[in-house]
Amino acid sequence: MSDTAILDILFLVGLPDDGRSMVMTTDGQKIELAGLQGASILTKQLPKALANRFRFNFFYLPISGPQKAGISVPKTQLIVNAICDPDICNNALNMAVHLTQDLKLPVLNHPKQVLLTRRGRVSSLLSDLPGWTIPKTIRITPKRASEVITAARDKGVEPPFIFRPAGGHGLTERMLIDTPESLNGIARFPLDGRGFYATQFIDFKNSDGVYRKFRFMVIDGVAYPRHMLIDHNWNVHAKARTEAMADTARYRDEERAFLKHGFEALRPGVETIAQRMGLDALVVDGGLDAQDKPVLFEANTCGRLIGSQARSPKPFAYLNTPVERIQNAIAQLLMKRAGGGDA
Numbered sequence: 001m002s003d004t005a006i007l008d009i010l011f012l013v014g015l016p017d018d019g020r021s022m023v024m025t026t027d028g029q030k031i032e033l034a035g036l037q038g039a040s041i042l043t044k045q046l047p048k049a050l051a052n053r054f055r056f057n058f059f060y061l062p063i064s065g066p067q068k069a070g071i072s073v074p075k076t077q078l079i080v081n082a083i084c085d086p087d088i089c090n091n092a093l094n095m096a097v098h099l100t101q102d103l104k105l106p107v108l109n110h111p112k113q114v115l116l117t118r119r120g121r122v123s124s125l126l127s128d129l130p131g132w133t134i135p136k137t138i139r140i141t142p143k144r145a146s147e148v149i150t151a152a153r154d155k156g157v158e159p160p161f162i163f164r165p166a167g168g169h170g171l172t173e174r175m176l177i178d179t180p181e182s183l184n185g186i187a188r189f190p191l192d193g194r195g196f197y198a199t200q201f202i203d204f205k206n207s208d209g210v211y212r213k214f215r216f217m218v219i220d221g222v223a224y225p226r227h228m229l230i231d232h233n234w235n236v237h238a239k240a241r242t243e244a245m246a247d248t249a250r251y252r253d254e255e256r257a258f259l260k261h262g263f264e265a266l267r268p269g270v271e272t273i274a275q276r277m278g279l280d281a282l283v284v285d286g287g288l289d290a291q292d293k294p295v296l297f298e299a300n301t302c303g304r305l306i307g308s309q310a311r312s313p314k315p316f317a318y319l320n321t322p323v324e325r326i327q328n329a330i331a332q333l334l335m336k337r338a339g340g341g342d343a
Contacts, residue, residue: 006055007338010076012099012111013059014083014092054334073103078338081109084302086118087167087195106337109301113278117300118166119197125276126296132269132286133295135200139166141193145186148177152198166195169302174235176201202295204234204287210244210251211236213297214258216270216284219329220336223270223284225263225322228255236287241316249315256318266294273299280333 057074081096083089096111116125123137140151152161160178163186168174175185178201189196205211213236215226230251231240245251254262270284273296283303287295 007078007335008055008057008074008076009078009080009334009338010057010059010074010105011080011082012092012096014089014096016088017091073099076103076105078334079103079105079107080334081107081111081114083111083114084300085167085169086115090115106339108280108333108337109282110278114301117277117279119199119298122277122299123199123296126273126299129269129272129296131293133202133289133293135202135295137197137199139195140198141195143191143193145183145191147191148183148186148196148198149180152177155198157198157200160201162197162199162201164197164199165189166197168197176234201234202287202289204289204295206288206290212288213240214263214266214286214288214294215303216263216266217281217303217326217329218270218274218279218284219281219326220333221271221274222329223263223267223274224326224329225259226283226326227319227322228258228262230254246315252315252318259318259322265292269294280337281330 057076059073079100081093081100083092083096086093093111093115097115100107100111116122118139119137120139123134126132126134127136136157138152138155138157140148140155142148142151148163149159152158160176162174163177164174176182177186177198210230210232211234213229213231215229216223217226218224229236229238229240229245230248231237231244245255266286273284274282277299279301282299282301284299285297285303287297289295
């Protein structure tokens with residue numbers, strides 16, 4: 001296509017079922033509803049060189065949903081469903097299903113498939129994945145702390161297990177239940193009958209005493225490594241960069257090697273996950289146990305490619321190359337599905 005041609009891309013963004021959202025300013029956009037992480041994989045991550053190829057329009061689906069009659073959406077050649085979590089935005093996802101059926105346009109991350117990404121369903125879908133450990137995940141609705149272990153046990157999950165609210169993705173939204181005393185920490189969660197997940201805990205500590213967590217972005221069926229975090233705590237998070245990796249060169253060297261060639265052994269399994277889930281773009285997180293066997297943590301469309309900084313600072317500048325590779329894959333996918341040829 002010519003350099004002056006612009007593809008119109010419509011992003012469907014849904015308000016949470018509980019009606020609560022945080023509004024924040026972002027670079028290049030006037031407002032964004034924070035917490036809708038699925039959008040961040042496929043929106044702001046395109047190379048600047050392709051900025052003249054795309055015009056992004058955001059269509060926010062209200063909580064109650066628009067009536068079919070009178071719906072007016074911007075002109076578009078491609079729909080990207082940027083609603084990522086059925087435990088948070090179930091209503092919006094169902095509205096998106098009807099809207100995409102009416103518009104009859106190409107859709108990325110079809111809402112029908114995203115509706116199937118609840119943690120319990122994913123653990124069942126992937127339970128027989130060759131060469132991987134897939135922890136069992138069940139949903140429970142305890143109304144007091146004393147019910148948590150019994151509720152999980154009744155559905156086949158024994159301590160130790162990871163406890164988190166349905167729709168919870170943050171570092172502080174998960175805790176390990178391994179003894180009756182550990183239930184004391186549940187007081188911070190509202191036990192009012194809402195849903196929680198209990199996920200079988202697989203101890204993935206390595207022989208050197210640390211935990212390794214990998215992340216892949218799968219774009220159009222191809223797995224791209226994003227990082228390999230190394231930490232001293234099972235609850236591995238981005239903070240590992242400042243707490244464990246910044247002052248330990250061998251950890252950074254290991255991550256660099258993983259991103260260069262070490263990820264290849266995991267690629268077939270990661271791509272099989274994407275194929276089974278029927279998604280165009282998703283995040284796959286997992287850990288490596290003491291025998292280097294992968295343990296799945298989650299697979300869904302909720303994740304982001306980069307943090308608050310556009311480029312990683314020293315000593316992590318080596319992360320910029322895989323990010324750029326994923327950015328280009330996203331651009332190619334958008335162009336391909338919109339019928340615009342190669343980016």
